[in-house]
Amino acid sequence: MAIIKCPQCKKSISDKQKVCPHCELDMTNLTEEKLASMSRISSLKHNQNLQTYQFIAMLIFLAGCFSVYTIEDKESPQYIAAQASVVIGFIWYIVNRFIIIWSKKRS
Numbered sequence: 001m002a003i004i005k006c007p008q009c010k011k012s013i014s015d016k017q018k019v020c021p022h023c024e025l026d027m028t029n030l031t032e033e034k035l036a037s038m039s040r041i042s043s044l045k046h047n048q049n050l051q052t053y054q055f056i057a058m059l060i061f062l063a064g065c066f067s068v069y070t071i072e073d074k075e076s077p078q079y080i081a082a083q084a085s086v087v088i089g090f091i092w093y094i095v096n097r098f099i100i101i102w103s104k105k106r107s
C-alpha cells in the first residue's frame with residue numbers, strides 16, 4: 001500500500017482506495033488525459049485564489065495608507081488600526097507574491 005495524492009483535492013489517500021474519502025472522486029476509470037486536465041484545472045484554481053488574495057492584500061494596504069494620511073488624530077485607535085492594516089497588507093502581498101513566483105517555478 002502506498003500513499004498517493006488525490007488528483008482532485010490533493011489530499012493524501014491510499015492507492016488501494018477506489019473512491020477518495022475527502023472529495024468522493026471515483027478513481028476506477030481515470031485516464032491519463034483526465035488526470036492531466038484535472039491537475040491543470042486545480043493549478044489554475046490555485047493560481048486564481050492566490051491572485052484574489054493578492055488583490056485583497058493590496059486593497060487592505062491601500063485602504064490603510066489612505067487612512068494613515070486622512071486620520072488627523074494620531075493617537076486614536078483608528079490610526080493604529082490603519083497603520084496595522086498597512087503592515088499586514090504589505091506583508092500579505094509580499095508573501096503571496098513569493099508563493100506565486102515559487103509555484104510558477106515549480107510547474
Ligand SMILES: [Zn+2]
Pocket residue numbers: 006007008009010011020021022023024025
Ligand atoms: Zn479527493
